Amino acid sequence: MEIYKYIVKRILQTIPLLIIVSLISFFIIRLSPVDPLAELRLNPSVSQETLQKESQRLGLDKPIIIQYGKWAKSFIKGDLGITSNGEKVSTKLKERIPNTILLTIIVIFLTWITGIPLGILAALKWKTSFDRILTVLTSIGMAIPSFFFAVLLLIFAVKTGWFPIGGLTSANFADMTFVGQVKDIAHHLVLPVTVLFTLSLAGLQRQMRANMLDVLDSDYVKFARAKGLSEFKVIYKHALRNAVNPLITLLGFEFAGLLSGAALTEYVFQYPGLGRLILEAVLKSDINLVMASLMMGAIMLVMGNLIADILLIITDPRIRVKS
Amino acid sequence: MKEILKQILKDKFAKIALILLGIIYLALFFADFLATYTKDFSDRTMAYVPPSKIFTIDENGKFSKPYTYNYIREFNQNTLEMNYRLDRSKKYYLKFFAQGQPYKFLGIIPMKRHLVTVEPEGRLFLLGTDINGRDVYSRLLFGGRISMTIGFLALFVLFPIGLLYGGISGYFGGKIDAIMMRFAEAVMSIPSFYLLIILASILPSGMTSIQRFILIVVILALIGWASFARVVRGMVLSIKNQEYVQAAKTIGQSRLGIIVKHILPQTTSFVIVAMTLSVPSYILSESGLSFLGLGIQQPDASWGNMLKEAQEFTNIIYRPWLLTPGFLIFIAVLAFNLIGDTIRDILDPKSKVR
Numbered sequence: 001m002e003i004y005k006y007i008v009k010r011i012l013q014t015i016p017l018l019i020i021v022s023l024i025s026f027f028i029i030r031l032s033p034v035d036p037l038a039e040l041r042l043n044p045s046v047s048q049e050t051l052q053k054e055s056q057r058l059g060l061d062k063p064i065i066i067q068y069g070k071w072a073k074s075f076i077k078g079d080l081g082i083t084s085n086g087e088k089v090s091t092k093l094k095e096r097i098p099n100t101i102l103l104t105i106i107v108i109f110l111t112w113i114t115g116i117p118l119g120i121l122a123a124l125k126w127k128t129s130f131d132r133i134l135t136v137l138t139s140i141g142m143a144i145p146s147f148f149f150a151v152l153l154l155i156f157a158v159k160t161g162w163f164p165i166g167g168l169t170s171a172n173f174a175d176m177t178f179v180g181q182v183k184d185i186a187h188h189l190v191l192p193v194t195v196l197f198t199l200s201l202a203g204l205q206r207q208m209r210a211n212m213l214d215v216l217d218s219d220y221v222k223f224a225r226a227k228g229l230s231e232f233k234v235i236y237k238h239a240l241r242n243a244v245n246p247l248i249t250l251l252g253f254e255f256a257g258l259l260s261g262a263a264l265t266e267y268v269f270q271y272p273g274l275g276r277l278i279l280e281a282v283l284k285s286d287i288n289l290v291m292a293s294l295m296m297g298a299i300m301l302v303m304g305n306l307i308a309d310i311l312l313i314i315t316d317p318r319i320r321v322k323s
Numbered sequence: 324m325k326e327i328l329k330q331i332l333k334d335k336f337a338k339i340a341l342i343l344l345g346i347i348y349l350a351l352f353f354a355d356f357l358a359t360y361t362k363d364f365s366d367r368t369m370a371y372v373p374p375s376k377i378f379t380i381d382e383n384g385k386f387s388k389p390y391t392y393n394y395i396r397e398f399n400q401n402t403l404e405m406n407y408r409l410d411r412s413k414k415y416y417l418k419f420f421a422q423g424q425p426y427k428f429l430g431i432i433p434m435k436r437h438l439v440t441v442e443p444e445g446r447l448f449l450l451g452t453d454i455n456g457r458d459v460y461s462r463l464l465f466g467g468r469i470s471m472t473i474g475f476l477a478l479f480v481l482f483p484i485g486l487l488y489g490g491i492s493g494y495f496g497g498k499i500d501a502i503m504m505r506f507a508e509a510v511m512s513i514p515s516f517y518l519l520i521i522l523a524s525i526l527p528s529g530m531t532s533i534q535r536f537i538l539i540v541v542i543l544a545l546i547g548w549a550s551f552a553r554v555v556r557g558m559v560l561s562i563k564n565q566e567y568v569q570a571a572k573t574i575g576q577s578r579l580g581i582i583v584k585h586i587l588p589q590t591t592s593f594v595i596v597a598m599t600l601s602v603p604s605y606i607l608s609e610s611g612l613s614f615l616g617l618g619i620q621q622p623d624a625s626w627g628n629m630l631k632e633a634q635e636f637t638n639i640i641y642r643p644w645l646l647t648p649g650f651l652i653f654i655a656v657l658a659f660n661l662i663g664d665t666i667r668d669i670l671d672p673k674s675k676v677r
Contacts, residue, residue, distance in 0.1 A: 020509035028521060139664075143657035145607050147614050148649035151633050158636060165636075260516035264611050268634070278517055279615065282524040290521060297514040305512075 081288035100273035119208025138202035150268035166270035211243040255304030337665035340658035358461035369456040415445030451644035466624030474605030477543035489555025490582040510549040523617040603659040
């Protein structure tokens with residue numbers, strides 16, 4: 001029961017946070033000298049009526065606080081306005097967000113199933129040449145600019161022809177069978193996933209290695225060894241469990257980092273995700289779209305942290321006691 | 324400080340990294356002299372010329388002073404391609420420490436000497452040219468000045484803000500602390516790169532390049548202060564109950580005075596570590612921003628905006644020399660990371676991240 005109470009409390013805490021985020025984003029965007037409806041005005045296919053409706057919905061003639069209130073009201077109702085092309089913002093987001101989530105989840109999954117074993121191995125073989133080589137490799141992985149790495153992989157794709165260059169689906173995607181479609185998407189995902197995987201693997205592997213080294217140095221591991229337990233049991237039953245806990249907090253941060261890193265990667269690979277959407281929106285100064293995707297990014301980030309916290313409550317009983 | 328430097332030099336990797344960075348910064352300082360051309364030089368007839376070939380053996384098979392040939396651009400009617408051919412009719416000898424295009428060293432002292440140059444009609448492009456016929460090698464040097472300093476400048480803006488914010492929040496505590504920290508958390512909840520591009524996009528166009536540079540610095544600083552302020556606040560919480568702070572309070576020192584004079588100086592070592600650790604991330608942010616065309620604008624060079632041309636397939640496949648800024652970013656970031664890791668090890672012997 002205690003757990004549920006804590007979880008509910010934690011969820012409620014995110015609400016004021018998101019309100020402040022929306023206030024900050026709103027004021028940044030409104031402070032800009034750009035006319036929010038300039039693009040719409042110039043677009044001949046947008047009727048005068050739509051313009052008027054949009055201007056009224058945003059309350060552009062009223063003071064900024066009231067504008068914010070109006071925006072917040074329609075945001076909660078799920079009305080995000082229209083883009084400068086006259087499309088609905090919400091449909092656009094529905095199209096893009098799943099793609100970004102797909103990309104991030106695959107990357108997180110892959111980094112965890114490779115980063116943790118590599119971290120453990122490096123800790124167990126501390127200061128051997130294996131450990132050294134891994135450290136050098138992760139240093140290199142951390143230093144490559146994501147967009148540059150993406151460009152290099154694109155050259156590779158063009159030269160070998162092994163991978164499609166950008167996008168998420170092939171031109172004949174609609175005609176494929178279900179299995180074919182899954183294969184097609186997977187084929188397109190290989191390169192963007194490689195870029196983001198390299199970026200985030202280094203951090204996770206290092207953290208895991210550091211945690212494991214700390215734990216291996218602790219009294220209870222020494223005691224377990226002294227008791228005569230097999231090395232396997234010492235490591236997997238006593239050390240590992242304690243070393244993984246701090247990583248769960250890292251999961252939330254990782255999610256945040258991936259969202260940011262993904263924006264550039266998505267841009268280079270022409271991947272239809274949230275990051276590229278916000279970039280296009282910014283370049284076209286499409287205010288509604290920018291505002292909505294900024295909020296979505298923040299919500300995803302806050303959710304990531306929330307999930308990490310809840311997982312931590314479940315795995316680490318100490319936190320429950322403290323609260 | 325001296326101790327730290329000594330220990331860095333003990334570490335093999337960190338030593339190499341430090342030397343490398345030293346060379347880079349020295350080269351950037353003398354960029355005007357090392358560059359073959361000035362910042363504004365462009366030869367429109369020489370777009371996308373490959374790196375100049377330098378010969379040391381002449382056509383008779385004898386050793387000669389190093390010389391180079393100009394390239395001729397020809398349009399091939401059959402393949403519809405641009406071809407580059409060496410114009411073997413005239414040799415241009417490389418001249419070292421000779422007079423070349425005039426420039427102002429450090430913006431003040433007028434000078435003409437360049438490390439290496441050729442006759443005015445000759446063209447020496449050590450790393451080829453870009454779409455406007457500008458020398459990539461020279462632009463690498465001038466662009467590096469921006470790319471490699473912008474991170475430090477951003478930190479100089481960010482640290483006072485973060486220190487003061489974290490200091491006030493931690494020292495006052497209570498409601499002020501709660502409100503200030505919620506605000507900082509909210510800033511951290513916006514994916515940083517999204518915030519970065521939005522801030523950059525609202526910059527009005529038509530600014531001078533210096534104004535733009537300063538504003539980009541400010542924007543970079545606006546991204547990072549929140550997480551820094553949070554750590555400072557944590558440190559202040561543990562410092563504020565120490566006896567000397569109580570003593571300062573009893574003498575009647577003002578609260579702001581206590582924060583600035585007595586509490587914040589205690590965080591210096593953390594500030595130094597945080598600085599070296601975060602420089603690379605600012606270098607990467609700036610290059611990413613400029614890569615997208617939202618950061619430093621043409622005609623100014625930065626490593627990020629030079630890579631902008633790598634967005635086109637034809638460029639990256641047929642003109643690989645345009646990718647050189649990427650390798651430099653990689654080397655600089657790697658070097659900063661290695662030094663940062665070593666400093667962290669030195670100040671916190673328990674940490675075994677490396």
